[in-house]
Amino acid sequence: MPRKSPDIPSTDARRARILAVVRSLAPGEVASYGEVARRAGFPRGARLAARVLAANTDPDLPWHRVLRADGRIAFAPNSRGYREQARRLRAEGVDVRQGRVRPPAAPRDLDALLWRF
DNA sequence: CCCGTGACTCTAC
């Protein structure tokens, strides 16, 4: 018999897609919860991504490469997870300052680029 | 079924 809703992926399927994206992050590469969700196909699934990580048990999952949209670590400052995440990121050469990862600098000649039109 | 609770995000002040 036909399935009830073939179009909307089950919660399990969503969880799997989210995990796949997180696992695809290379060492030293970081992404926000929202970005992870988007890559997995869920434009508004930031909270979903967070939930999936919170429930994860796989010790090999690179969960530490996922941060808030502004580059800050999501855990409460100085909490267990906070310190652990900062430690893991630095171990990969990521620059973490005040619980925050340096955002990519804008191109120096961005203005020239825009005004050249 | 309503309601509270997050490893969230965006927009307005």
Place this chain on the structure above:
DNA sequence: CGTAGAGCCACGG
């Protein structure tokens, strides 16, 4: 930079 509110999604009571 900081706070407040609203939207968002899955879960558990």
